[in-house]
Amino acid sequence: MSSPVFHNFPGNALPGDDPLLIRPMRTEDLPLCRRLVSEAGWNQTDEDWLRAMKLDPDGCLVAESGAAAVGTTTCCRFGETGWIAMVLVDPAYRGHGIAGKLVQHAIACMQRAGVKSIRLDATAMGQKVYRKLGFREEYEVIRYEGIAGEEMPGNALQTVLSTDALMDEVAGLDQKATGTGRRVFLENLDMTKASAYCLKTDHEGKPEGYAGYRVGRKAVQIGPAAAFTEHAGRAVLDTVLGGFRGSACLIDIPAENKPAIRWAESRGFKIQRSFIRMYLGEKPLDRPDWIWACSGPEKG
Structure with a gap:
């Protein structure tokens, strides 16, 4: 399993000055996953999350602030090509760079595994985050x-x-x-x-x-x-x-x-x-x- 990695934010970046812990996702996180999907109005089910964890258990991640689990992302590797998806952050914790840190950690995981092309489908909300991390536009999906x-x-x-x-x-x-x-x-x-x-x-x-x-x-x-x-x-x-x-x-x-x-x-x-x-x-x-x-x- 991947080792948890702490990312510290200066000052009052996170509620309560808690450090941000990024750790591997577990089946016990399904209630969090289900809630974040529902709040975002997305279409994924518990089975989709379980499939992601089965296909790439080290690449499915949860962000924690203090005792609260506040964000998710998933990776899926197909040889030298990898996909990042399900970047979701609790609305109460948005605006603190959590999505960017999750994606950075996902990128690092895949690069260590030899992935040469990392891909994702960006929503309008996510595009600015991904551009800052070096992602380039490929084409539109409707x-x-x-x-x-x-x-x-x-x-x-x-x-x-x-x-x-x-x-x-x-x-x-x-x-x-x-x-x-x-x-x-x-x-x-x-x-x-x-x-x-x-x-x-x-x-x-x-x-x-x-x-x-x-x-x-x-x-x-x-x-x-x-x-x-x-x-x-x-x-x-x-x-x-x-x-x-x-x-x-x-x-x-x-x-x-x-x-x-x-x-x-x-x-x-x-x-x-x-x-x-x-x-x-x-x-x-x-x-x-x-x-x-x-x-x-x-x-x-």
């Missing part, structure tokens, strides 16, 4: 929200589980689009019953698109999804959406993927907000025009 229509088709494509041989095809397709080997994450979504994947193949049986989902606290998060053609992208997203007729849904789409945006708007989805995908270190080599739905801000 969040759409809507209700899955009752007229959506049922599952017309092949369903793939983590135990299937075709999971190799799903993971390979995902890696071509994201530039990152995320198989362990994709398998975990299925093994925890958070998702199953639909796979679209061409007339020769070669994979050309896939999509998954997870059920969140407030809505179904459509994604991850990747496709090489517009026809495949529309097919896999329609298939996933068809499994949640009448349900509130969210989907995060790179602004550069115009066909995916046209699909979302054609299905009645509206823009909720946007994120800026940012990176520190080596520039990632992904294909946002092939990314039809991100996994959410937690894993890209």
Whole structure:
């Protein structure tokens, strides 16, 4: 486990002059995580936090001031690429640099582990913090929200589980689009019953698109999804959406993927907000025009 690290703030930077302790996250922190998500109006569930702790137990962090746990962040490493997410601070403790210290600690953890490209999806509130730490803007990700229509088709494509041989095809397709080997994450979504994947193949049986989902606290998060053609992208997203007729849904789409945006708007989805995908270190080599739905801000 990571060793706790103290960051001291001068004067009255923190209530009560307490030092800031950053320590590894534990399952006992779930009530804190749940409260911070609810206060921020985010969509993550306890299962999302547990998944983060399973995938990278040393990279999930909690900030403490005195006896109070006041902030969180998570890391997830895929080889030389890492993601920072879930940077949340108790409203009563904001404005004291806690978010920045959490991110600094997360960066240090990943750099020690050999991560060369650190990425995150920044909210409007977080962008200033990340720029000060050296992050650069990569591209915009637009969040759409809507209700899955009752007229959506049922599952017309092949369903793939983590135990299937075709999971190799799903993971390979995902890696071509994201530039990152995320198989362990994709398998975990299925093994925890958070998702199953639909796979679209061409007339020769070669994979050309896939999509998954997870059920969140407030809505179904459509994604991850990747496709090489517009026809495949529309097919896999329609298939996933068809499994949640009448349900509130969210989907995060790179602004550069115009066909995916046209699909979302054609299905009645509206823009909720946007994120800026940012990176520190080596520039990632992904294909946002092939990314039809991100996994959410937690894993890209």
